[in-house]
Amino acid sequence: MTKLDNNEDFMDENKIEDTExxxxxxxxxxxxYDPVSRxxxxxxxxxxxxxxxxxxxxxxxxYLGALDKADHSWSDEKxxxxxxxxxxxxxLDKDKVAxxxxxxGSSHITVTENDAGIKPALVLPFHISKEEAVDKFKKWISKRHFAPSKLKNGYELQKISGAYIPYWTFDSDTKSAYIVKIGTYYYVTETRTVQRDGKTEVVTEQVRKIRWRTERGTYHKFYDDVLVKASKNVASGLIDKVEPFQLSGLLDYRTEYLSGFLAERYSIPLKEGWLAARDIIDSRIQNGILRKETGDEVRIVKVDTAYDGITFKHILLPLWISSFNFNNKVYRFLVNGQTGKVSGRAPISVWKVTFTVLLTILVVGIVFFFQDFI
Ligand SMILES: [Zn+2]
Ligand SMILES: [Zn+2]
Incomplete structure (x- = not known):
């Protein structure tokens, strides 16, 4: 456990043995690997x-040929x-022990004979060093305005680990045949009787109606590098909040980039990854069709898509992972290893939130009260 204000080394404690x-x-x-000099x-x-x-x-x-042909030589190094x-x-490298x-944060961790999985094709090396990550975290925590005032000097920072998180990216060509309903507005004049002050009156008004017609069409589009997270670990709920990563920074996988860092084995297998990518592609196709068809209202009835030439890559993206303790509770946080963006959970002061809510109600009340006099 590392106290906030002493300068103990934050190096993680994976034991290093002699190796070539x-x-x-x-x-x-x-x-x-050193993120500063890269x-x-x-x-x-x-x-x-x-x-x-x-x-x-x-x-x-x-994709279709991958399940048996994919490169599993990663197991030789990891x-x-x-x-x-x-x-x-x-x-971890074969010479390291977790x-x-x-x-x-659990210490119940055991070495297995499990396969390391499909070897990554590309890696986004860390740009943010451990010291920078800790600095980013300190700035982030000082801005938790709803946190108890004691938090600032009362938390204990835990060990911080640099981890490469697995993602899948998919490419696919798509051809979709679709049916849509297109609505056109028109107006009719309607006359009806109303009761007003005890008298019956006849009023006429314009009422909007909609006329629907059915159209069929085709939509053809190639999707490139659709990104899907391949991790289901406990920190994954926070990962979305440190995205995006600039994927233009991806480089060919080299074992050197992982030296001194760890990688997570993907827990979402290739097939499941493709199903998630397909959902993303399907919603992009729907948006594409809605943009293509013009009408006062457009509704999609049916889309049939053929996915051709599906290809994939296994890639690794960099994250600093850590947590801090406050009042005997653990709060996890992440720092994007490329951009330095922080996300995490933090304690909330009930008093500060209540006070802010009451103050807001008071201000809104005053504004409404004086509005009547303007
Ligand atoms: Zn040396
Ligand atoms: Zn764990």
């Missing part, structure tokens, strides 16, 4: 080694640890 992988040429220590750095002597950043991997894997508490599977789960 990414060895420092000056002192023989294990180098780790190269490898030796934590012992400070030596730096550049990583050749490339973006050549344009191969999209064929070992899978499973958390008994939250179920998250953490991938002693706690970065996603829920």
């Amino acid at each position: 992988v990414n060895q420092c040429s000056s002192c023989g220590g294990n180098t780790v 190269g490898l750095k030796c934590p012992f002597c400070g030596s730096e080694v550049e990583i050749e950043a490339t973006r050549e991997n344009t191969t999209e894997h064929d 070992r899978v640890f499973k958390c008994d508490n939250c179920g998250a599977e953490t991938l 002693d706690f789960c970065s996603f829920c």
Whole structure:
């Protein structure tokens, strides 16, 4: 446990054993990926080694053929640890040992023989260092205006882990045949009788009606890089709030980018990922059809879509994951490893919220009261 105001090292405590992988040429220590220089750095002597950043991997894997043909050679470099508490599977280099789960903090974590899964094609390396992530978090927590005043100096920051989170991206060509109902407004004059001051009066008015006709059409569109999260871990509820990631920063996967960091094994399998991507594509097709058809009102009756040439990529996106303790409760937070955007849960002061609500009601009441005099 690390107190906020002392300068203990925030390095995570995955034990490092001797290895040939990414060895420092000056002192023989294990180098780790450094978000500041975006190269490898030796934590012992400070030596730096550049990583050749490339973006050549344009191969999209064929989705239908993937289930048996996909590249599973990742299991040769990674070992899978499973958390008994939250179920998250953490991938670490073969020479590393995990002693706690970065996603829920539990120490009930065991090494497994599980397959590491399909090897990632692209990775978005960390741009935000651990120190920057902690700074971003401190700024974020100082802006929790509804938090108890004691929070500012009364929380305990836990260990912070840099984790690559798995995503799927899918491409697909689509051809849709659809049926829509198109409504056109017209107006009729209607006459009716009303009772007014005890007398019967005849009034005429314009009433809007709608005339529907049915149309059929086709919609043809290629969808590129539809992004689907492949993680179901406990922190995933917060991930949406640190998005977006700038995917133009994706680089060819290299084991160096993961040195000193961990990766999560995808818990949403490829097939389930495609179903989620298909839902996203379907709603984009519907929006496309609604934009294409013009009328006073357009309603979709039926869409039949054929998906062709479905391809996918397994990619890794960077997140700093941590939590803080306050009044014996744990609050998790995330920092986007590329942009530094923070999301998290924080305690709320009932008094501050009640006071603000009452103040708002009072102000609105005063405005309404004086409106009558203007
Ligand atoms: Zn060194
Ligand atoms: Zn866990």
